[in-house]
Amino acid sequence: MWISPRRADPRPVSAILLVLLAGVAAGALNAVGGGGTFVALPALVAAGLAPVTANAATTVALVPAAAAGAWVYRRDVQPVGPTPTWALTAVSAGGGAAGAVLLLALPSESFDVAVPWLLAFATAVLAFGRAGLRAVTAALGRPVRMGPRTVLACQFALAVYGGYFGGAVGILMLALWGVGLGIDAAAGNPMRVAQLAAVYVPAAALFLAASDVPRAPLLPAVVLLGALAGGVAGAHLVRRLPARALRGVVLTTAVAMTVLYFLRG
Structure with missing residues (x-):
């Protein structure tokens, strides 16, 4: 399915600035x-792309x-259990x-309808994922010890979600590894970043080959540049910034965007 942007470039300077700042914030948030x-x-x-195009462009832009x-975390990556x-x-x-194939193959209207609910699901994971993880672990008395096959099957399901939409997929990975293998979130964060790259690269390649993202290259390129700067800075500063403050910013943004999407729908 070919995806068409709502309007052609050039874009207003204000829209480009908005997208650049959003790219910096997105790259930093994903890193931390x-x-x-x-x-x-x-x-x-908001800058004028249709939701499906914007979703594909977001994936492409966040790859670098x-x-x-x-790369920054490469020396800290630890295996996920066995x-x-x-x-x-x-x-x-x-x-x-x-x-990515699902996003391209399914009607764009289905994604438009699903976006608010996907945002709501991801927001719920952000808000209650850690508490739910603690509750499950406490109820069981110990972490569930999943075998490699179960881990791989669950990881594949999360990766499909990540290629289709991606909101909070990294947090879902940490929750899976925490519940199933008892891996601490801080210890699993480098692997989370590495696996996000593994999810995004093939999805982005398909979007570049089979969608209209290359036909409206300006905004994805601006997000890409901003996200690259934000990603490097965020990875270097992650140990210096208050985790609670960062989590609050992410959660506030998620709630606001979810509400706005439901209102506009």
Whole structure:
């Protein structure tokens, strides 16, 4: 399915500035804990792209930032339990590609209808994911010990979601690894960044080949530049910034965007 932008370039300077700032924020948020989609996607829609195009452009634009963050964290990556890192990465890449195919194949109207609910789901994960993780662990008395096959199957499902939409997918990964393997969120964060890159790269390649994102290159390029700068800076500053403050910013943005999407629908 070909995706058409709402209007052609050139864009107003104010729209370009908005998208640039959104890209910086998205790259930084993804590097420190997730939530970049909540900033980049609405900014691109506000700048004139249709929701499906904006979603595809967001994925394309966040690839360099994700790759930069993975490079910064490369020495800190630890295996996810007994699951080989190469297998986890391969599954993430395959799932990201499958999710991108779904986005391109399904009618654009279905995505327009789904966006507010996807945002609401991701917002709920942001707001209650950690509390839910603690509750599940407390109820069980110990973390669930998932085997490699179960981890890979769950990772594939999350990667499909990430290729199709992507909001809070990194947080869902940390929740899966925490519940299933007892991996601390801080210890799992470098692997989260690496797996986000694995999800985004094949999805972005498909979007560049089979959507109209290349026909409206200005805004994705602006987000890309901003996200790259924000991703590198966020990865370097993650240990210096208050985690609670960052989480509050992400959650506030997510709630606001979710409400706005429901109102506009």
